[in-house]
Amino acid sequence: MSELRIQVPEAxxxxxxxxxxxxxxxxxxxxxxxxxxxxxxxxxxxxxxDAVCLRETLKSLEFSVKxxxxxxxxxxxxxxxxxxxxxxxxxxxxxxxxxxxxxNHTADSIKSLEGFDRARFEEAQSASDKSLTLLRPTIRxxxxxxxxxxxxxxxxxxxxxxxxxxxxxxxxxxxxxxYMDNPWLPDELRVEMEYDRSRDPDKYxxxxxxxxRQNSEAxxxxxxxxxEFDIEPSWILRQGADWGFSIDPSxxxxxxxxxxxxxxxxxxxxxxxxxxxxxxxxxxxxxxERWPTTADSARPETISYMQRHGFPKMLPAVKGARxxxxxxxxxxxxxxxxxxxxxxxxxxxxxxxxxxxxxxxxVLPRLKDKDNHVIDxxxxxxxxxxxxxxxxxxxxxxxxxxxxxARM
Numbered sequence: 001m002s003e004l005r006i007q008v009p010e011a012x013x014x015x016x017x018x019x020x021x022x023x024x025x026x027x028x029x030x031x032x033x034x035x036x037x038x039x040x041x042x043x044x045x046x047x048x049x050d051a052v053c054l055r056e057t058l059k060s061l062e063f064s065v066k067x068x069x070x071x072x073x074x075x076x077x078x079x080x081x082x083x084x085x086x087x088x089x090x091x092x093x094x095x096x097x098x099x100x101x102x103x104n105h106t107a108d109s110i111k112s113l114e115g116f117d118r119a120r121f122e123e124a125q126s127a128s129d130k131s132l133t134l135l136r137p138t139i140r141x142x143x144x145x146x147x148x149x150x151x152x153x154x155x156x157x158x159x160x161x162x163x164x165x166x167x168x169x170x171x172x173x174x175x176x177x178x179y180m181d182n183p184w185l186p187d188e189l190r191v192e193m194e195y196d197r198s199r200d201p202d203k204y205x206x207x208x209x210x211x212x213r214q215n216s217e218a219x220x221x222x223x224x225x226x227x228e229f230d231i232e233p234s235w236i237l238r239q240g241a242d243w244g245f246s247i248d249p250s251x252x253x254x255x256x257x258x259x260x261x262x263x264x265x266x267x268x269x270x271x272x273x274x275x276x277x278x279x280x281x282x283x284x285x286x287x288x289e290r291w292p293t294t295a296d297s298a299r300p301e302t303i304s305y306m307q308r309h310g311f312p313k314m315l316p317a318v319k320g321a322r323x324x325x326x327x328x329x330x331x332x333x334x335x336x337x338x339x340x341x342x343x344x345x346x347x348x349x350x351x352x353x354x355x356x357x358x359x360x361x362x363v364l365p366r367l368k369d370k371d372n373h374v375i376d377x378x379x380x381x382x383x384x385x386x387x388x389x390x391x392x393x394x395x396x397x398x399x400x401x402x403x404x405x406a407r408m
Contacts, residue, residue: 004045004076006038011181020171023124023148023163026210029179029189032149033065036120037072039147040097043118045081048093051118054135056126058101065122066099102131110134117144121159124150129158136169152210178209197226197340205350209343218353218363220328224336226346231256231265239288240381241295241314242373243302245272252282252293253345253377257385262334267342267374275302279309289313294380317380318387327379328367330386345374 008016012035015022024032043049053065069089073082083090089097095117102121113119119139121127127148139146150159163174179185179193197204204226205211216222231237235256244250250273254266266285273281282288289310295303297316306314317323338345351371355364 004042004078006042006076009035009181009183011175011177014175015173017173018143019145019173021146021148021163021169021173023172023174024177025150025152025164025174026177027151027179027208029182029185029193029208030177030210031182031184032177033068033122036147036149037065037068040069040118040120041072041076041078044091044093044095044097045078048091049095049117050115051095051097051120052113052116053097053099053120053122054102055122056101056128056131057103058099064099065120069097102127102135105131105134107134110138113138115141117141118147120147122149124148124159125153125157127159132158132162152212155212176210201226201346202350205346209346211347211350214350214353218356219350220352220354220367221332221336221349223332223334224338224349226340227337228340229263229337237265237291238381238385239291239293240377240379241282241293242376242380243296243299244373247271249373250278250281251344251373251377252285252288253374253381254285254288254291255378255381257334257382260334262331262336262382264336264338264342264345264378266339267345269344269374275305278302278306279311282311294383296376296380317383324367324379327383327386328375330382330389331378348372348374
């Protein structure tokens, strides 16, 4: 057996090249560690490679990936190609894999890794800037690669600054992978995921979707949860659209107000979408052409185009001096239930926040103009209901029975 064939999940295929930097970030159950373990197995059966498996702190081999690699060797009946020793793994091709902690290295000691072909950094969210600064120029053999797998914690973490910033180093391939990308997700993990999803949206987003940890005090929305639901035939659906292009996304969000609950059922989301392709994008939401849509009024020409291409019920939002604050406050008055498929809605409900004082850390009564594209769409979708409530001086009952004759 000179070559081992292992099925690679589709989400990891962009990493199957000769790029210098290979990165996979995301939540628990995504299969990141298993992908890197199986790639290590494939490569070391096929050729001679020297590899170092790193963590920022390695107190014992018990906490290294050595056990995972040993498990892969056993699972694929590849024992004839490896010699497992106490502190390293030797290969039939003459290569070696060692396990170290970066915190132990200095500018002098790191030189021992200069001839290595692969450096795999596990739990890279813990990597210090010093460690990355030492490691990157050290792994410099022609054709060498640096592999990073991590569950994101803060956007400011060095590995995120290196590989997820607007200017990653040349030769970098980075993917986001989560449990839904893992075709072999164990039932036990799925049960744990569903439990967190139903009870703790913040934990679910951070642990299972790999989103950054948030400052809960500054977060705008705390009145929401993630839950699967079916759209009832009697519901009146509302839609809101926000426009973007080069950096910001164009979005359509579909929701329904039932009593004091706002159900977010579907979203369409794309960055860099040309106007000609907006109807196609919006039609990815079932029956989107059938329901009224309130859209950002800043682009009247786009609204006109959409009206002529299948969305005649699209109208511009009416903006006023405090329409942003009043729209957000109106959304805050509901219990919000988000379908799990609305990943960008989940992300924004976690991330949308008030500004904080840079010196004191105190939360200020000003909304950040960031992470709010789907939120804006929800505001537009609910604009008619908000104006009706203001006219009546109270939150109206938008239950199915009260509005059963209003379908358009």
